[in-house]
Amino acid sequence: xxxxxxxxxxxxxxxxxxxxxxxxxxxxxxxxxxxxxxxxxxxxxxxxxxxxxxxxxxxxxxxxxxxxxxxxxxxxxxxxxxxxxxxxxxxxxxxxxxxxxxxxxxxxxxxxxxxxxxxxxxxxxxxxxxxxxxxxxxxxxxxxxxxxxxxxxxxxxxxxxxxxxxxxxxxxxxxxxxxxxxxxxxxxxxxxxxxxxxxxxxxxxxxxxxxxxxxxxxxxxxxxxxxxxxxxxxxxxxxxxxxxxxxxxxxxxxxxxxxxxxxxxxxxxxxxxxxxxxxxxxxxxxxxxxxxxxxxxxxxxxxxxxxxxxxxxxxxxxxxxxxxxxxxxxxxxxxxxxxxxxxxxxxxxxxxxxxxxxxxxxxxxxxxxxxxxxxxxxxxxxxxxxxxxxxxxxxxxxxxxxxxxxxxxxxxxxxxxxxxxxxxxxxxxxxxxxxxxxxxxxxxxxxxxxxxxxxxxxxxxxxxxxxxxxxxxxxxxxxxxxxxxxxxxxxxxxxxxxxxxxxxxxxxxxxxxxxxxxxxxx
Numbered sequence: 292x293x294x295x296x297x298x299x300x301x302x303x304x305x306x307x308x309x310x311x312x313x314x315x316x317x318x319x320x321x322x323x324x325x326x327x328x329x330x331x332x333x334x335x336x337x338x339x340x341x342x343x344x345x346x347x348x349x350x351x352x353x354x355x356x357x358x359x360x361x362x363x364x365x366x367x368x369x370x371x372x373x374x375x376x377x378x379x380x381x382x383x384x385x386x387x388x389x390x391x392x393x394x395x396x397x398x399x400x401x402x403x404x405x406x407x408x409x410x411x412x413x414x415x416x417x418x419x420x421x422x423x424x425x426x427x428x429x430x431x432x433x434x435x436x437x438x439x440x441x442x443x444x445x446x447x448x449x450x451x452x453x454x455x456x457x458x459x460x461x462x463x464x465x466x467x468x469x470x471x472x473x474x475x476x477x478x479x480x481x482x483x484x485x486x487x488x489x490x491x492x493x494x495x496x497x498x499x500x501x502x503x504x505x506x507x508x509x510x511x512x513x514x515x516x517x518x519x520x521x522x523x524x525x526x527x528x529x530x531x532x533x534x535x536x537x538x539x540x541x542x543x544x545x546x547x548x549x550x551x552x553x554x555x556x557x558x559x560x561x562x563x564x565x566x567x568x569x570x571x572x573x574x575x576x577x578x579x580x581x582x583x584x585x586x587x588x589x590x591x592x593x594x595x596x597x598x599x600x601x602x603x604x605x606x607x608x609x610x611x612x613x614x615x616x617x618x619x620x621x622x623x624x625x626x627x628x629x630x631x632x633x634x635x636x637x638x639x640x641x642x643x644x645x646x647x648x649x650x651x652x653x654x655x656x657x658x659x660x661x662x663x664x665x666x667x668x669x670x671x672x673x674x675x676x677x678x679x680x681x682x683x684x685x686x687x688x689x690x691x692x693x694x695x696x697x698x699x700x701x702x703x704x705x706x707x708x709x710x711x712x713x714x715x716x717x718x719x720x721x722x723x724x725x726x727x728x729x730x731x732x733x734x735x736x737x738x739x740x741x742x743x744x745x746x747x748x749x750x751x752x753x754x755x756x757x758x759x760x761x762x763x764x765x766x767x768x769x770x771x772x773x774x775x776x777x778x779x780x781x782x783x784x785x786x787x788x789x790x791x792x793x794x795x796x797x798x799x800x801x802x803x804x805x806x807x808x809x810x811x812x813x
Contacts (some may be wrong), residue, residue, distance in 0.1 A: 323352075323411075324411065324418060325420045328408070331343075333424060334402075335424070336429045337390050337426045338391040340386055340387065341368070342386060344384050345409045346381060346382050349381075350378075351376045351377060355377055356376045357373060358374040358410070359410050359412040360408065361407070367426045371385045391429060391456065391484075392428040392429070396510070403425075403426075404423045404424060405424045406421050406424075408420070429486075431451075431452060431508075431515050432515075434516075434517050436448040436519045438518065439521065439522045442521055443557070444554075444556070445493040446492045448475075449489045450488055450489075455484050456482060456486070457483065460483050461481040462479075467505045467506065468504045472503075473498075474495075492505065499523045499558045500523060524554055524555035525555075525609065526563055526608070526614045528551075529550070529606075529616045530616055531618050540619045542622070542647075543620040544595060544623065544650035544678075546591050549590050549592055551614070552587035553581055556585065557584065557586070560583050562580050563578070563579050563580075563608065563609045564577060564609065565577060565579055565590065566608075567592070567603060567605050567606075572603065573594050573603040574592065594620055596622075597621065603618055622651075623649045623651045623652070624647065625657070625702075626648045627708050628644070628646075628700070636714070636715050637688055637716060637717040638717045640685050641712075643659055643699060645675070645701045646680055650680050652677065655675045657703050661698070661699060661700075662697055662698040662699075669699070692717070697714055699712070719741050719742065719801055720803070722738070722741075722772070723740055723808070724738075724794050729786075729788055731786060732785060732786050733782065733790065733812045734781070737778065737781060738777070742775070744774050745771060745777065747771050748794065749767070749797055750769050750781070750795075751764055751792075752766075752783060752790050754787065754789075761791075783812075788813070789811070791809055793808060
């Protein structure tokens with residue numbers, strides 16, 4: 292379709308053709324330009340990030356629309372070099388990275404601005420859109436202090452900058468009222484690149500119900516204040532250590548040792564009122580005192596024997612703060628069985644003792660079994676009377692030729708406890724005869740090499756015929772001989788060649804070796 296030139300007069304027309312219900316649209320010579328650029332925020336402390344937004348005059352084409360970005364001072368603020376706005380979109384966002392300013396805030400008035408530009412890179416001489424960005428030195432943004440705190444404790448405090456510290460770092464001066472009643476640094480340094488620094492404020496332990504005014508100062512026009520309040524401590528926890536830890540168990544009749552702890556150090560003798568939920572079986576003092584300067588103190592709960600488990604709660608209260616601990620009182624149980632002495636000597640009695648975890652509410656009979664009844668056996672049960680915790684019995688042991696390990700098992704209902712002990716072999720004497728000479732009459736020694744003393748004994752001189760038969764006997768008395776070193780020197784009154792000397796001839800002494808008692812006079 293032709294349009295007469297006289298009708299156009301330099302104007303643009305939108306031509307629409309419709310064929311069989313279809314209406315394609317074509318824009319003639321329609322150019323997209325950068326309409327505007329905006330920054331959020333427009334003023335920022337160096338080191339923070341700024342978000343920029345570019346708006347174009349028409350939706351971006353299918354391939355997107357590229358926007359060139361620039362900065363008048365890249366050392367202060369640097370945007371991304373290129374932004375591509377997605378197809379069909381009118382806007383796109385980009386990031387500007389700013390850099391710390393190494394000067395005190397407010398020393399340059401006004402703060403210098405940086406110009407951020409956006410343009411179509413395909414038309415370098417086209418229109419540029421700009422926005423101004425003010426990058427300021429990082430200022431003191433705030434200060435936080437842990438408050439309130441109980442007396443005798445310290446408070447953690449933190450100073451914060453509005454941006455990262457420059458390469459030289461930042462030093463913040465610190466002051467407060469009542470300087471003699473607290474300890475804290477006079478300044479705190481924020482290292483390069485950091486935004487915060489922490490310090491500790493420690494009031495004197497005796498201080499309570501006191502407010503401290505804390506001031507942080509970077510310059511005369513850049514200060515922050517906050518308050519620290521020191522209060523009187525409160526009860527923090529009440530514990531009674533036992534097993535299991537979730538609900539400790541204690542045997543009724545025993546004292547239960549507990550501890551009450553404050554959340555701070557007591558600035559004076561600090562009283563905590565106590566109460567028991569079961570005054571018949573668990574008794575506590577009405578008041579326990581945490582001494583001046585202490586965080587905690589111990590207390591005792593007196594309990595009574597019980598037949599069945601009972602749950603008890605002990606409560607501590609002061610200044611409206613309540614702490615409590617709950618535990619169970621249980622009946623006495625078997626705790627241990629002990630055989631003494633260990634090791635024992637065969638043939639000597641031993642003491643068998645059984646003990647409970649606490650006093651029993653009624654008499655108990657405890658049986659004790661033996662792993663080797665031929666050596667050790669408890670014939671009757673051991674009794675523990677009402678209110679008692681221990682019972683015992685003396686038990687005999689058998690003589691042994693070699694050591695044995697025995698296990699004693701005490702039983703009460705389904706519960707049992709064991710003790711393993713050693714019964715050593717029974718020490719015995721051992722008599723030997725040593726002939727010195729046979730002429731003119733026999734002279735000899737009777738020695739005791741055994742582990743036990745030998746009592747007085749009889750030595751028999753046996754006269755033998757050529758066949759070795761005993762044809763005559765003469766008895767000599769041997770005095771008692773100490774163990775291992777004892778010996779007796781004896782001499783026969785007449786010559787007796789070929790006689791046999793036989794120690795302990797009647798076998799009245801039980802020896803460790805019965806086969807070495809004789810010697811022949813040659």
